[in-house]
Amino acid sequence: YGKNTIKFLRLHKEGKKQFVKEVEVCAHLRLTSPQEYLEGNNSLVIPTDTIKNIVLVLAKKNGISSLEQFAIDICNHFMTTFCQVAYVKAYVQEVPWQRLHEDGVPHIHSFICVPDGIRFCEAEQCRNGPLIVFAGIKDLKLMKTTQSGFEGFYKNEHTTLPERHDRILCGEFFCKWSYGECKDFDFNCIWKKIRECILEAFAGPPDCGEYSPSYQKTVNCIQMLVLSRVPQVQVIEVVLNNTFYNVVDMKNLGLTNDKEVLVPVETPYGSCACTLGRKTFFEA
Amino acid sequence: YGKNTIKFLRLHKEGKKQFVKEVEVCAHLRLTSPQEYLEGNNSLVIPTDTIKNIVLVLAKKNGISSLEQFAIDICNHFMTTFCQVAYVKAYVQEVPWQRLHEDGVPHIHSFICVPDGIRFCEAEQCRNGPLIVFAGIKDLKLMKTTQSGFEGFYKNEHTTLPERHDRILCGEFFCKWSYGECKDFDFNCIWKKIRECILEAFAGPPDCGEYSPSYQKTVNCIQMLVLSRVPQVQVIEVVLNNTFYNVVDMKNLGLTNDKEVLVPVETPYGSCACTLGRKTFFEA
Amino acid sequence: YGKNTIKFLRLHKEGKKQFVKEVEVCAHLRLTSPQEYLEGNNSLVIPTDTIKNIVLVLAKKNGISSLEQFAIDICNHFMTTFCQVAYVKAYVQEVPWQRLHEDGVPHIHSFICVPDGIRFCEAEQCRNGPLIVFAGIKDLKLMKTTQSGFEGFYKNEHTTLPERHDRILCGEFFCKWSYGECKDFDFNCIWKKIRECILEAFAGPPDCGEYSPSYQKTVNCIQMLVLSRVPQVQVIEVVLNNTFYNVVDMKNLGLTNDKEVLVPVETPYGSCACTLGRKTFFEA
Amino acid sequence: YGKNTIKFLRLHKEGKKQFVKEVEVCAHLRLTSPQEYLEGNNSLVIPTDTIKNIVLVLAKKNGISSLEQFAIDICNHFMTTFCQVAYVKAYVQEVPWQRLHEDGVPHIHSFICVPDGIRFCEAEQCRNGPLIVFAGIKDLKLMKTTQSGFEGFYKNEHTTLPERHDRILCGEFFCKWSYGECKDFDFNCIWKKIRECILEAFAGPPDCGEYSPSYQKTVNCIQMLVLSRVPQVQVIEVVLNNTFYNVVDMKNLGLTNDKEVLVPVETPYGSCACTLGRKTFFEA
Numbered sequence A, B, C, D: 001y002g003k004n005t006i007k008f009l010r011l012h013k014e015g016k017k018q019f020v021k022e023v024e025v026c027a028h029l030r031l032t033s034p035q036e037y038l039e040g041n042n043s044l045v046i047p048t049d050t051i052k053n054i055v056l057v058l059a060k061k062n063g064i065s066s067l068e069q070f071a072i073d074i075c076n077h078f079m080t081t082f083c084q085v086a087y088v089k090a091y092v093q094e095v096p097w098q099r100l101h102e103d104g105v106p107h108i109h110s111f112i113c114v115p116d117g118i119r120f121c122e123a124e125q126c127r128n129g130p131l132i133v134f135a136g137i138k139d140l141k142l143m144k145t146t147q148s149g150f151e152g153f154y155k156n157e158h159t160t161l162p163e164r165h166d167r168i169l170c171g172e173f174f175c176k177w178s179y180g181e182c183k184d185f186d187f188n189c190i191w192k193k194i195r196e197c198i199l200e201a202f203a204g205p206p207d208c209g210e211y212s213p214s215y216q217k218t219v220n221c222i223q224m225l226v227l228s229r230v231p232q233v234q235v236i237e238v239v240l241n242n243t244f245y246n247v248v249d250m251k252n253l254g255l256t257n258d259k260e261v262l263v264p265v266e267t268p269y270g271s272c273a274c275t276l277g278r279k280t281f282f283e284a
Helices: A035-039 A048-062 A067-081 A187-203 A215-229 B048-062 B067-081 B187-203 B215-229 C035-039 C048-062 C067-081 C187-203 C215-229 D048-062 D067-081 D187-203 D215-229
Strands: A002-014 A017-031 A085-095 A097-102 A105-113 A118-126 A132-144 A169-179 A233-247 A261-277 B002-014 B017-031 B085-095 B097-102 B105-113 B118-126 B132-144 B169-179 B233-247 B261-277 C002-014 C017-031 C085-095 C097-102 C105-113 C118-126 C132-144 C169-179 C233-247 C261-277 D002-014 D017-031 D085-095 D097-102 D105-113 D118-126 D131-144 D169-179 D233-247 D261-277
Touching: A002 A048, A017 A048, A017 A067, A017 A097, A035 B215, A048 A067, A048 C261, A067 A085, A067 A118, A067 A132, A067 A187, A097 C187, A105 C187, A132 A187, A169 A187, A169 A215, A187 A215, A187 C097, A187 C105, A215 A233, A215 A261, A261 C048, B002 B048, B017 B048, B017 B067, B017 B097, B048 B067, B048 D261, B067 B085, B067 B118, B067 B132, B067 B187, B097 D187, B105 D187, B132 B187, B169 B187, B169 B215, B187 B215, B187 D097, B187 D105, B215 B233, B215 B261, B261 D048, C002 C048, C017 C048, C017 C067, C017 C097, C035 D215, C048 C067, C067 C085, C067 C118, C067 C132, C067 C187, C132 C187, C169 C187, C169 C215, C187 C215, C215 C233, C215 C261, D002 D048, D017 D048, D017 D067, D017 D097, D048 D067, D067 D085, D067 D118, D067 D131, D067 D187, D131 D187, D169 D187, D169 D215, D187 D215, D215 D233, D215 D261
Parallel strands: A017 A105, B017 B105, C017 C105, D017 D105
Antiparallel strands: A002 A017, A002 B261, A002 C261, A017 A085, A085 A118, A097 A105, A105 C132, A118 A132, A132 A169, A132 C105, A169 A233, A233 A261, A261 B002, A261 C002, B002 B017, B002 D261, B017 B085, B085 B118, B097 B105, B105 D131, B118 B132, B132 B169, B132 D105, B169 B233, B233 B261, B261 D002, C002 C017, C002 D261, C017 C085, C085 C118, C097 C105, C118 C132, C132 C169, C169 C233, C233 C261, C261 D002, D002 D017, D017 D085, D085 D118, D097 D105, D118 D131, D131 D169, D169 D233, D233 D261
């Protein structure tokens, strides 16, 4: 069993144009025997330092055409090289460098970090089992300033929340989906398409939006849209950590406040999570 | 389904002496129906705001005799009050306030925050299932400056790590254990005893220590000692995120360095985790 | 003397189109008398809670046409309302919400958080002194993958760094400038122009870039370009916290590495700072 | 001009007993000429890498008898070795490792991290100027559950805060003081004494405490006690970032709450700072 985190840059050139990927990789191994734990026998242990070397060598040899392909390469290497490995998982996350543009002209070797949703993926495999690939986006912060409410919820003597039909919907999304049998998928293209689905399902049509009766329903809309538009996705999990905003009561200060000034309610924040798959599968 | 985080102080007095608990509570609910997600029907949803009110009311009424008892109280409340709740989990974590002492005299109402390992617990229950209680300690940072090595590990063409028989063992521990049938346990007393076991198994006898052949073996020693000394513990999980330190090579600077100056190796750090139970159960 | 941090949303509509500013404001006061400290006499103290109310009321009444104008409004309010205030400083920072676009169409009420450089400003005033306005950008991360070196530096017996003429230049920028007499500046427009200057001076021409002989020279180029292009700027300070990357030595692993795989050197990172003004003024 | 951060361990043994210091060091240089910025001429620049080597070499040669002495050693080295250095500042901070005890017996080589206030110091010198030494404690969190109020403050139409004579006083302290002419001070002993003064002035007598009419007055009491008890201290600055706690209003929930359950008010937090010296010097 081992785990590590390694951060590195992979550069390549096409003519004079430079390309860069900066990634963080965690590789996670489970061995066939627990003898290292029980007996202090290290003979099967693959040191973190060796794992790091392997990841760097694979990056050098194969490049990083997509995060997913790189994670698959890592899994394949450990499974085929080390017979003492019972299970391997590779997590790969990207630092969101984007090419700089000056007046619309792309720069040949300069980049800016734009963290508006972080791309990641995971590949895992048990010995004699299938290779499973996940991909996702995290730290994606979205806000709707209207077309959101929360009404008709369960009430009892501990209820103090008023019903609201025009609140702010704001939160940080974590979305993770699994691919079925990975043939020759264009992982980069699919990821972009899914990101667009998430934004579209969150926001609704650009001219009018779409009413959200709860965070939960918005989570479900995102899942439904991704599953309907992207056939390669088998299951999709969405977690929404939402921030509540209260309209500031300014009566004591002699003013009306028509949803113009709002303050975030830091504690408690809410969170809702749901996993949705293609057939009868449902887990909340 | 809902989740929340709420932080609050619970004070009480005995005569003029004041006592304080500051805790963070996350309650996590799963409902019997997913209609909120699929249909936008909120009629069974218990708002985060209501959950917060309930937690505060329970703290007011029952006090916090132990984190574990408070988590049990929360589970019981949700299960007995709301028939739409299929599952409840309550996580409770303590802010480590300790009474101030002046020249050995305890102060009647002043406290200092001493975060040398954070106490937490978790209680969870499915409808018609047993109430399960976990407790733990996290963010516990320990170091041994000698009596630790790593030798005899697996080697191939990607190995560059040298064998070492006198390295630094340093890391952050996360330990979490489950109790069996919770009768009238003195949770506060047991927690302190387990913390002492962890420190003792990590460090060995005060006059000479005990050699650790690997992080993994140290993890196992901690688990074995806790299981042998504390009969109430059924299963114990230990995760160790270790920091590696390298002796600085000072040859180029014209100096020898006999393990006097070391620098931390920040990437990759290692991590090892193990869960150990009482009978035939083993998972790495 | 007082200080506070308050975070809030300011919404407004033009027809059905919604606009949002989320800001964090710190107001910092110094009073004419230290009697609160020395005597425990609170009669001149303006509580944090009152400061918060004033900031929210100003946001409600005036809106936030620009961060700078809002900071000026806050200073003016405290100076004209409270004769016990000897000095006031208002710091305003923006949460970088950007309007969502779907297929190029701007959304009427949905936003995404894009933290690629945080805008902030500061206004300060002593009683009977001028109002001074600063603006800036922070947490701006930029990288050049070539056209950067570091050669010809001072060497002695403690030098181990090799000279390099093709390294990575990567770092996080903090830039802060002051405006002269603030007449009717278009603060939003000027800020965007300065941001473009920073990117241009960092990167050089898009087709070939420009060689940087050191972090320090790049810092100076940014300052020179801003001062030459933006007459409203009087003084500009630039701090660059740079990240070093080392080409991984793969000889032991039987591979050459032609600047393809690099790892960040986390400790020590470097930092350089410089303040440059218009005339004879120079401070490093 | 340069700056760096370097973290390392310094070990030493006395017989079989092991001792450890883990420190973070920032060295900050200003050069006599800005030619590196203006002309890209690096010939006087001392690379971060060289600065790191020097710090490690000094640690190896001199050990770290106290943080202050180590900071002084660094300043002396740069001033005497490099004639192009116009100014040097060395900041040294300690990772709070404490020796483990088992049943009261100190362990020979095991340590636990106890961050109940972080010790730091700073030494700085301009060429031809005196060497000035500062020391301090930061991240020290203290709480009093009674004997604190805030009354009689300034009120106007924006005031909504009620007067309180029995609130919680809780906050994080930053204290930094300067020493006069540093002769043969026992910096370790003085630091401990000052820490005790801070705790005592905050808490008051252990059996009854002492009433605090404001955060500001408590800050002043700390300063006065340190200045009266520790003659080596010339000036002391104290910053208190306080956390406010509100008694939860439980009327709507049908309960009274006699200061038993309180929630922290996260935004805005308050902050007060004061610098107090020995003679006529005063700045708030």
